[in-house]
Amino acid sequence: MAVNKVNTRSPYYVVASGSEGSTDQTSEEGREIYLLKIVQVVNNVEKNSPGEGTSNANITLRAIPVNFTSNGTYTWTGGNAAAAGTTPDITFKEVLSGASQEFSYGCSTLDADGNQITATAFKVSWATATQYTATLTIANGILPSISSAGYSGTVTKSSSIQAQEVVALEKLNPEVFEVKGRQGDSYSFVIALTLSSNYNATSALAISVASFSGTFGSANVALASSLTGTLALKETFILTPSVTSATEGDAFTIDLTTTNLADNTAVPFTITGVSASDLVRNGLTGSFQIFENEASETFEAIKDSLSEQPYETFTLTLNDISPTVSTSVKIYDEVAQVTATSIDVSPIGRTSDELACLDSASETAYFTLLDGQTALGNGVILFSDQSLQTPYASDGKYYKIGTNHNGIIGEVADGRISGYVECASDIVVKVIEESETKPNPSMISSTSVSTPGSRGIDACEQNADTEIYYDGSITQGTLLYTQKDASDNLSSVFGGVDQWHKLTLYDTSDNPQDHYALITSYPPGYVSRIFVCGTGFIPETTITLTPRVTINMSTSDGNNQGFAFVSQRTELTAVVQNITNATYQWEKGSSSGASNMSDISGETSSSLVINEVGGGGETQTSAGVVFYNCKVSGTGVTTTRADVFKSITWQTRPSFPLRFASTGAASNTACTGSNVTIYGDRNAVTAFCVGTQFYANANGTGALSPGSYSDSTSGTNNNFRYIEASGIPGPCINYGCAGAPVSQPTTNIQKVAVKRCENQTNAGRIEYIIFNNFEYTLGNIISLKDFGQTGGEGCYEIIEVYADNYTLPTPNFTLETTDFVRSQPFGKCETCVGEIEVEEEVIIDLNKYYGAYRLCGSTGGALLYIVSDSALPNVLRVGADTTKCRHTVYTLHNNEGDVRAYSPDALILEDLGWIEFNDCTTCIGGSSAPTITGLPYKRKYKQCDDASKTIVFGHSENLAATEWAIRYPSVVYNGICYEDSTTSTDTTTINIDDLTNFRDCASCDAFVNPPPAPVVERPSNIKIMRISSSSSLNTTAACNTLFTYDVDVYYIGTFGDNTVLYSDTALSTIYAPTSETNFRINENRNSFKIGYSGNPSGVRPGVVYNFGSCAGVDIY
DSSP, X not given: OEEEESOSSOOOEEEEOOOOOOOOSBOTTSOBOOOEEEEEEETTEEEOSSEEEETTSOEEEEEEESSSOEEEEEEEESGGGGGSOSSSEEEEOOOOSSSEEEEEEEEEEEETTSOEEEOOOEEEEEESSOEXXXXXXXXXXXXXXXXXXXXXEEEEEEETTEEEEEEEOOOOSSEEEEEEEETTOEEEEEEEEEEOTTEEEEEEEEESOOEEEEXXXXXXXXXXXXXXXXXXXXXXXXXXXXXXXXXTTOEEEEEEEEESOOTTOEEEEEEESSOGGGBTTOOSEEEEEOBTTEEEEEEEBOOOSOOOOSOEEEEEEETTOSSOOEEEEEEEOSOOSOOOEEXXXXXXXXXXXXXXXXXXXXXXXXXXXXXXOOSSOTTOBOBSSTTSOSBSOOSOEEEEETTTEEEEESSSSTTBEEEEEEOOOOOOOOEEEEOSSSXXXXXXXXXXXXXXXGGGHHHHTSOEEEEEEESSOGGGOOBOEEEEOTTOOEEEEBOOOSEEEEXXXXXXXXXXXXXXXXXXXXXXEEEEEEEETTSSOOOEEEEOOSOEEEEEEEETTEESOSEEETTOOEEEEEEEESOSSOEEEEEEESSSSGGGOEEOTTOOSSEEEESOTTSOSBOOOSOEEEEEEEEEEETTEEEEOOSSOEEEEEEOOOEEEEEEEOOSSOOGGGGGOEEEEEEEOGGGGTOGGGOOOEESSTTSOOXXXXXXXXXXXXXXXXXXXXXXXXXXXXXXXXXXXGOSOSSOOOXXXXXXXXXXXXXXXXXXXXXXEEEESOOOOTTOEEEEOOSSOSSOSEEEEEEEEEOTTOOOOSSEEEEOGGGEEEEEEESOHHHHHTOOOOOOOOOXXXXXXXXXXXXXXXXXXXXXXXXXXXXXXXXXXXXXXXXXXXXXXXXXXXXXXXXXXXXXXXXXXXXXOOEEESSHHHHHTSSSOOOOOOOSEEEEEEETTEEEEEEEEEESSXXXXXXXHHHSOSEEESSSEEEEEEEOOSOOOOBGGGSEEESSHHHHHHHHSOOOOOOOOOOOOEEEEEEOSOOBSSHHHHHHHOOOOOEEEEEESOSSTTOBOBSSTTSOSBOOOSSOOSBEEBTTSEEEEEOOTTOTTOOOTTBEEEEEEGGGSOOO
C-alpha cells in the first residue's frame, strides 16, 4: 500500500489503494429507491409470499409502503383483487373451477411526487380443501464458515399443487423451506451440495437426509436435515521468470506466486541443467520464503572461460509439488563478437511512459537477439556501443525505443528492457483560457476519490456538478471558492480532503476539457496537482480579457455528453468569464442560432435545471434534439451568449424484454423464466450485461423483484445475472445460458494466469483467463472490466502463459476485446493502477505571519489577505482615509491560528507602507469603534455529531431560502462541522462566506478527523533455511554424505558465522543440539557447526560457527 503525505504541514495522507463502491438504494438521479411490499394477513399476522387460500373463502392482502408515503390510492391487479378496492388492505376470494390454482397479485401506488411505485408480485396457492404445510428445516454446520464460497447448494421442492422449484441455499443457519398441499397431496424435497473447484473438502460434504417425499395427512409436516463438512482453499504455485534468456554475469529473478500459503512458509526448489559452480549462489537447491503469497529469488551465472554453446538451460523445479511446477531460463556465454542490430532510443530517461513517448528517439543503441528472442522487447539488453560491452542505461527510467514504443531500461539489470509496450495514441490537449484581472470560473465534482486511477480514469468518471472560482492560474497552485459577489470578491472556500476531484475547464473555442485535480485540506481548497483527463499532462493555459459565456451540462451520467434520457434530471450552468455583476436569461429552440431561440419563462439564474426531482420548472418529456443557451449581461456587457449552443439529444431509456426467476442468487433458471420488461441506465444502452442500474419504470424509478434476469430468447443463448430489488446487478455469469463448454478450446485462443496488481482491493488475487482470438505477452499489465472475476475490475499482470491444450483450473473466464478497459497493455502495474507520487510541497511557510483583514464595523465583504516576515498589527489603514481601517479576522503563524488567514495571493505588508494601529477606535480617530450590526439573513445550523447543539450563521444579503439552498452547501466548518437546519431570527455576526464548505458531514469529518497514517506492511525480515538433522565428523564427510534437509530453522540477516538459529517464526525458541560438535549441511551446500548448551568452546547455544562452503571440498 503506497502512502504519501500531502505536504509537510498536512496531517492527512493520500493512500494509493483501490476502494469498493458502496451500494446505496438510490436511482441514478439521486432518488431513493422506494419499496412497496405485499403480505397476507392471517389472524392479524403478516405473512410473506407465497400465501394460501381456500376456494370461495376470503383472504386479506395488505400493501405496505416500506420507505415512502403513499398518496392513499392503491391499484390492485390479478384475479379478483383487481376489483377488491383501492385501499392498502383488500379482502376477496377466488372460486376455483378445479382442485387447485396459483394466482399472482400485484399492487402499485403513487408517492408524494407522483412517481408510480410497484410491488413485487405476491403468489397465492388456492385449493378447494384445507391446505397444510410441509416445512423442511436445514441446520448448517459446514466449517470453517457456513457462508464459505467453497460450496453451493440447492433445494428442489414441489407438491401436487405447487410446481417444482429449485431454490439456492442462502447459507443461513437454520434455513427453512416450505410447500403446501391438501390431504392426500404429495410433497417432495431434494437437497444437493456442490464443492467449488478451487476448494478441498478435508472432511467431506455430507447431508444427513438428502431427500424427503410423502403425502399430506390432516396436519402440517415437520422435516429436518443437517449439512456438515470442512472446507479449505487449494494451494496453487506459479513461477514467473523475469527473462527467458540471459548471459553469464547477468542477474535474473524468478517470482513465485501462490495462493493459500501462510507467511514464512518455505517452498523448496531444485535447479537442474547447470552445475553449482556455474552459479554465484554455488548451490542447486534452495527455498522460496512466502510472504503475502509471494516470494522472489535472484540468480546469476558466473562469467567463465568455458564454452557452453549454444547455451545451458537453467531449470528450477519446486520440490514435492504435483503436478510438477517448473520454469526455465537459457543461459548463454558472454555476448560474443557478432554483427549488432541498431535501434534508435531517446537520450534521456523519463519518469513516465507518456513523457518518454513525446521524446525523439535520436540516439543509436545496439543489441543482439539470443536464442528464443524473436524480436526486440522485454529481456533484450541494449548497449551504447557496437561491440556490445557498455549497457545503454541503468537508471530504470522510461525511454522511447524506435518510432512508437517505450520501455524501462536498466530496472532489472543494466541495459535490459522491461515494460516494453507501444506508445498510446495521441490525445489532443487543448489550451485553457484564463483571466488575469477577474476570477476564473470552473465546475468541480462534489465527490472525490483517493486514487485517480490510470491517467485519471477513476477521478474523471465523477460528475463535475459544483460551480467554483479561482484567481490566477490553475496550474500555479490556487484556492477554490464557491461564491463570487458583484465586485468579483471570492469567498466560501471549497473544502478539500486530500483527494482527487474532476475539474472542467474551457478552451479557447469554449469547448470543455476535463481534468483530475488533487484538492488539499491544508490549506483548504488548494489545487495541489492537476492533469488533463486521459493523460499525465499538466494543462496549458493562456490569458484572455474577452467577456465570454460557456455552457456546462451535468447529469448523473457525467458532463457535456450532449444526450440525456427523457425525464432525467439535467442541469445546465452558464459559466461566465470577465463579466461583473452578471444577469441571466435562459433560452431554447429546435435548432441552433440566436434567431431560433425563445426565452424560458422564470429561468433567470446561472443554472437551468430540467426535470427537477419533485417537479417544478423546466421539463422535457419527449424524445428529440433541443438547443439551449443563456443570455448574460453585466457591467459594460450586454446580451453575451455562449458561442457554442448546447444541444441535448433527449432519448428514451433502454428497455429490456427479459426472462425472470425468483432466486436468491444468479441462476440459469431465469433463461427459461417468465417474461418481464425492465429499464436500464446509461451503461445499459450498449448491452444488458454492462448495465449498472435497472428500474421497473421507464422514467428511472421503481423497485424490481429481486432475482435472476436473462436476455435469452431460446433458453440456451445469451446471458443471465442477479439483480437486487434496488436495481443493483451482479455480473453476467460466465458462459451464460449455454453453460460452460464440455472441454476448453484449444485453437485460436491464449490461456494465461493473471495476478491482480498491488494497491487495489483483492491485490494478489490470481485469475485464469482464456483470450478469444487474441494474445498478450508474459509480463504485460492489462486493465480489465468487471466480467464476474473474483478480484473485480482493475489491473492485472500476466504471470503465466500456458500451452493451448492445457486445462485451466476452474473457475476460468473467456474474454473478448470488449472486456478490456483498453486493449493496449501497460508497462508497469503502478502506471495502470494510477499511482501518482504526491511530492511534499511547502504551501504555507511556517515562519511567515498570515492575516485576513476586514473593514472595521463590517460583517461582510471581501477579506484582504496580508503576509509578513514579522508579527502583523491588529488594524491597518490605507493613508489618511479613516473609512479604510481594517481589523484582523483570522491570523496564522507556525501552525497556530486559523488556516483561513492564508491566501496564495496575499499582499506583502513590507511593500505596502500602510499605517498600523492597535484597534479600530484609534484608527478611525473617534471615541469608539463603529457598531457592528447583525447580518440580515440568518440560518440555524446543527452540529453534525450532536443535533442538540446549534449555531446561527448569516449573510450580508437578505437571501430567500431557495437562493440560500442553491448558493450554499448543507455543511460548513467553523471549528466544528455544522449541518444546515432551518431559518432563524437570532442575531449573528458570523458570515457564512468566511467558512469552508463541504458536500456532507462525512466529508467535513474527514477534514477534521483524518484517519491515522496507515501502517505500511513490510515483508518479514525473518528468513528460513532447511538444514540436515544428521551431522558428520568433518567438512569433507558432511559435504559427501549429507543430502537430506529435513529441519527448518529461522534466522535474521545472512546465514554464516555468528548467525543465531531458531525453531519457530516468532524467534522465541533457540534451535540448539544437546551435545553435538559435528558438522551439518544446509540446502545451499554450506557446512557449519551449531553451538550447544555447555559448549566448551564458549559458543552460545544456537549460534553458527566454523561456517564454510562445500564448493572447495573434494568429492569422493
